[in-house]
Amino acid sequence: MRKVWAVIRREFVERVRRKGFWFSAILGPVFFAAVFFLPALFASSGGTKRIVVVDDAAAAFGERVTTALNAGPALRASRAVAGDGVLDSLMREVGAKRLDGVLILPDDIVTTGRAEYRSSNVSSLRDIQTLESTLSGLVTAARLERAGVDPGLLTRARQGITLATTKISGSQATGESSAQSFSLAYFMAVILYMAILMYGVNVKSSVLEEKTSRIVEVLVSSIHPFPLLLGKVLGVGAVSLFQFLIWGVAAKGLLGMRAALGGHARGFDSPIELFQVPHVSAPTFAVFLAYFIGGFFLYSAMFAAVGAMSSSEQEAQQAQQPIVYVLVVAFLSMFALLNDPGSALAVTLSLIPFTSPIAMPVRWAAGDLPATELWASLALLAIAIVVVTWVAARIYRVGILMTGKRPNLRELVRWVRAA
């Protein structure tokens, strides 16, 4: 229908023309960039730290520690023998920032496993981790040696293992590692939550604008309320997909840049390992898109009803609270879902249509799930969309022409039942 098309085009063109659209179009990738780049930048920003290892002259252990630390890229260690005033003068050096830290190794470190690190900055996780792993490796080796174990055997015994994690989906390896699955699920949840909320609210304000300006009277004398609402939702939905397209292109570019930058961050157990570049398979993309579109329709219908029953932005803010809460619950449940994607809670949340648009894609990304559950969830979502849209459209039809105070629940029921 040509009129619906005109409504869609107006919503799309007017929104895309606004500064706000480009603001979030640009801010989105900046946000991604922050999440992807910052850990890498923070992790590699410290540069090389200069530290002094202080131990008893008699023990050879300090020498070993110093050598081992210097083998790594992050620290430059030198050795000092403990004595009167040595520690005090080193502390003054640290205080004057000529030295980054002092590692104190007591004589009995091998037995007690206790050491001390004094630094102006003890919150540098990377440095602490490096120190800890180096010390524990060497202490373990020293203990075994004392117990008469051959150092050669020790080296062979310490040969590490590498655990490669690959997600299996429908008995096929997907090429997604567990870290990738986590970051994928996380990002899908964040984007779904933000997009459904943002564009749902857009539908609401569009309805409200037409209502408060009374243009809606002219519109509904020319077009039925339902196609009007449909055009509005489709138009705003098209804006959101356009926004995704921009984000997608930007993210691809950024990820390419990150791969080039990634070299700096190798070798540390930094958070960046958790946020690996997810490999987005076609089915994953399809699930994401299906639930975004479903969730968007479901929530925009409700937001449209909110807009129609309110007569000011403030009223609408209040009226939309219950809807926003449901969405927030769906979003927060993500963390529980990621811990155990197969739990009863997870299954329930991914079947309930009001939470499934976020819960199901998260479960999908986090681990394999039965196809029947996916289809059941989609079917329930589809039914919910039909029912909720029907109710919302009826509230919309009556509400857009109403003035005066916001209706209570009983009046709403009457609106829905009105012929």
Next chain:
Amino acid sequence: MTTTAVRLDRITKRFADHLAVDDLSLAVPPGVIYGLLGPNGAGKTTTIRMMLNIILPDSGAVQVFGGNGTARDHSERIGYLPEERGLYRRMRVLDVLVFLAEMKGVDRGKARARALAWLDRLGIGEWRARRVDDLSKGMQQKVQFIATLLHDPSLVILDEPFAGLDPVNAQILKDVVLELRNGGVTVLLSTHVMEQAEKLCDMLCIIAHGRKLVDGPLAEIKRGHGGQHLTIGFDGHGGAAAVQLFADKRLVRKVDDYGQYAEVELVPDADPQDLLRALVQAGVRLSRFELVEPSLHKIFIDLVGRDPGHREPGEEGVGRA
């Protein structure tokens, strides 16, 4: 043409706690300016909304262009200016007009050309690329008026078109309305400003409390109102003496004193000469003593029983559910 442009057949609309429109019937023939008059809260806007199929009557039938379809089915032929004005504030003037014309089934190119022509004609052509909220209120009203006419409707429904217009813009609008009528367009307008209606309307219907009080051609309504009506003008002072004479219930039935002149309705079989003689004897200097038709204003007040400017709050519009 013999079919009516709009026919209402015993329509009734009840909102939660009051009857907005009560068993109202009227017929608007094509090619006339038809006035729907009534005090605030009489049910004018509700009636118009039912005509336009924006809301449905609880009972009764609405017929447009003599056919079966609703006004929405004929929306390409109907222009509607709602009582409460409003446009998309953040859209550009030309875009709003093109969009609203599209809603009436006009294609974009044609809508654009017509919108530009109308904007120029009403003297706001240079504002076409500006945002609606950059425009003054008067200019916004013009834009909305243009939106009502862009699709060349054959029925134009204007709800309180003169409300809030300055005299210059009211004049422009009046000229356009007359031009439309002369071009064969049916114009239905609601108003509570009797002077406007009296000058403009060929036919009218007066309603109050949702009920029809009278309808028909203006001249007929005036004739049918009956009684002898006088307009008496005073020359200088003397109004005080006249007021005493007007209190004479044997001669005067009703008086509407404006200070400089008075509209007087005589008791049915009284002789105007008696009143003239009495006035002259009382030494009132007259500038005018004229037997006239009752003004629409007078008819309206007689029928409605109170001043049309009297507001009854919260009744106009759809009301509360």
